[in-house]
Amino acid sequence: MASPTTEARPLRADARRNRERVLAAARAVFAEDGSEAQMDEIARRAEVGVGTVYRHFPTKDALVAALVTDSFERLADAARDAVDEPDPWKAFEQVLWRGAELLAANRGVSESLATLPTVEESRPTDAHLRLHDGMTAVMDRAKAAGVLRADACIDDIPMLMCGVGMATRKPHRCAASWKRHLSIVLDGLRAPAATGRLPD
Amino acid sequence: MASPTTEARPLRADARRNRERVLAAARAVFAEDGSEAQMDEIARRAEVGVGTVYRHFPTKDALVAALVTDSFERLADAARDAVDEPDPWKAFEQVLWRGAELLAANRGVSESLATLPTVEESRPTDAHLRLHDGMTAVMDRAKAAGVLRADACIDDIPMLMCGVGMATRKPHRCAASWKRHLSIVLDGLRAPAATGRLPD
């Protein structure tokens, strides 16, 4: 809704260029600093005045939202592509690994995932909806094949990935600790691992 | 180190009382608002001036540290008590459930866990050390019994619990979602669930 040029009047050439510069800079700065990233720093990095940043994105939240939508877009693609994978478990696993990589590359996305409402609450973006539907399909297939525990539900995924996202932050034992985290979670999600029904 | 009255000169009666009021208020406010909790709000809740808060805890960080130490103390106790549980898996599980309950009750602790250095780095508090040692013992026993996967290591625990802590925040599907999270992680940590060696 915010990423493509809304076709009311075509954007002036310099404006279009600057919009991209700001997005690129924001991506870089949020990746490094997470939600502590500062608007001035983003402007500096984009070689643009703060005013210009605010002309394109009226608030910091709007800028974050644009980046999150961007990541969701890519994740939704990953979920769609997973259909090509014949093994239902590998398909499921593959989407989560792709998601974790995105989180590891971008602290900002990982943090805003923490406060993201579910698809049912609030008005989700198209990307969010696509991701939700794609993921549901992948999970349903894996459950039908008896490889994913039957009591896992779609809303568990952002919750679990949010946890994995935490492990992508700085002060952990090793850079790859998020990989350990996701491996453990994936093992816990396999049907044979279930030792009881999940609560509620 | 900061919690008991350091026996240089005994604290005046009103000072001792106010210290407790501040701690109680801080516990309540951090539990609700996490690290966004404001010093003024803590003072208000303790029915005390801000100045008084600062006389007892020189900075906000010091106050947080006191509360974290407090939680670690209780967790270390839980790890010690786990020795009484004859089933090595139940002992392990029990400590993590106790830890998750603490995190669920206190957003602040859950957030500061995210930035807590390991015992090896930095000067850990006594409580942290006790917790580390107790947990190591519990894990060693579970590994020796072949119920905990052998490639799990002590540093995985804060990482995983930190993830569970995320699930204790507000906007999740159900209030008990952190219980689902921990259940999945625990299933992933059982020896038979391991489908491969954890990375690194």
Add this chain to the structure above:
DNA sequence: GAACATACGGAGTTGACGTTCCGTTTGTCA
């Protein structure tokens, strides 16, 4: 190439919040 809307830059404003300071109050001890 002139006229005009669109966009730019960045100094300045605003609000939030941790922390300090100091005049006043209160517990303690002789």
Add this chain to the structure above:
DNA sequence: TGACAAACGGAACGTCAACTCCGTATGTTC
């Protein structure tokens, strides 16, 4: 009960970061 240190309250301060404003510059159109 008087004297004094210890402790209190809360207005004021300083900092930091999001956001605004407006004089200037630059694409676009005819």
